[in-house]
Amino acid sequence: MLMNAPATFIQSYIDDLNDALNQLKPGAALTRIQAAWLGACLTCILLMNSVCWAKFERASLGDCKVAALSWVFRKASIPWDWLLRVSVVLILKRYGITEGVLAFDESDRARSKSTKRIYKVYKQKHKGSGGYVNGQTIVLLLLVTSSITVPVGFFFYMPDPALKQWDKEDKRLKKSGIAKKDRPIKPERDSR
Template sequence: MPLLRLGTYSLAALSWMFRHSKMPWAKLLVASVQVILRHHGITSGTLVIDDTDNPRSKSAKTLAYLYKLRDKESGGYLWGQSLVFLLLVTPKISIPVGFVFYQPAPELSAWYKQEKVLKKQGIPKKQRPPKPAPHPAYPPKEQLALRLLAAFKAQYPHIQVHCIMADALYGTATFVDGASAIFGGTQVISQIRSNQNMRVGKREQHVTAYFAAHPGTPQRLRIRGGQEVVVTVGSARLYVCAHHTKRFIVAIKYEEEESYRYLIASDLSWRTLDIVQGHTLRWLVEVFIQDWKSYEGWSLLTKQPGEEGARHSVILSLLVDHSLFMHPNQQDQLKNNLPAYTVGSLRAHVQVECLVDVIDDLVSSDNPQEKLQRFTQALHEVFAFGRSKKHMIQRQLGRLESTPFLKYRADEV
């Protein structure tokens, strides 16, 4: 943001614009998606749902939707925001089409904390407080995902959805049945836990136990239409107890893995390898989120205060991603059915173009020396020096030496 303004607008003015502007930000995102879909002639695709966390500073009190997140790497907790995200994967491009912030209900977070302490103390479940009822103002992630799918259906009715992908968090009956119903019975592929109960005949058993007795066979699989690998695959159409219906269950294990992961599919008419092949597309949302955080502002720049500021800044960062589809070089690649350029290389190319434009403007100016001086001054105002707190200059370091009349204390020892 400071790089764009170059001293023309203050950060306070830009922040006010994000929080109070009457611009229809949500409609702007929808319109951007519609333009890109129409421009590239896209009429169908696969929807991928995922969620991502963004750590924030403990001092970031004015940001909306903050809560205590569990850090997957360290196992500890940190302060941050969480998003449920919707990506449309098409034969040409993968484009973000929707998002919503997630925040757990405060009473539910307090209950989980108390429940953990009471369980550790060995208190029986009957004597522990019951789980609080769901709060309508704080819907769970699977409900937020269903809202995103319903909004996509309403906003882009002409897009045919072949399949919906989600990870194990969304492998519930509520989500699988709800997502499939929104699009008239579309295939939904997710994952289930290894200890999920299934009914085989009249006997219930864990999915792990079933595939231990019915191991998979080696199959050749093409990952996202590219590299071909050998995977061990087993499948069966079985009754899943928690879902109260039959699901297509696929056990899959890659060469470097020691244990199976278990996929479920709502449509029993698909072939096993088609389900496995389709599930490999889910990785594309991870790639997008990484690019989004690294190059397009979600990680560092989306810091506008308040709920509207939070949503508007995320929309702006998504529009940055959309704008790269309209870059002339990217359009040439897609038009000629060639591999698309990466976000990082496109951003670097845009930066070079901007630098060349500035130099050209300076050189062709009637008074290049004066214009260069004003441009240099604006740059120095933007990239001003910051005061370091690491060094102790102009601070009281404290008296770090012994006191002569207290030496008898040392002698006592």
């Protein structure tokens, strides 16, 4: 499959998205280059059924280079949080959805034993082997309606390191027979 321009329905979606972005947050609209990049990425995701820069480059016959595609994703000042909000609003309006229930869904993703550059990685119990592995916990906020389920938000969960350290120390002191009044008090939970 070859791709040299965004699909027409994707282009109209991006135009609607840009108009809604301008209405909700003036000045947050996508630039012409950002809109073209987003259109190319969405079309490639549809055609390739994957999010892979190398596949995108091959589908565009080299017009979109891997370095340029990933650079825009990492460095461009695209208002990602507003894009998600506006996209959900557009979907709800288009399909006339007026009611639903919010639900959380979390999943642990094992990464590897040695990770240094992955965001919010922490030591998790690996259910398959019974050992430990570094991993991420991804939490999705879903809007569940009678017709569709739409993700409306997400974040990465990581246990508070200070609270974890206090718990470990508290168990050690409790085991050695130190009274509760002599042990350190529980720290406040990190709100991030």
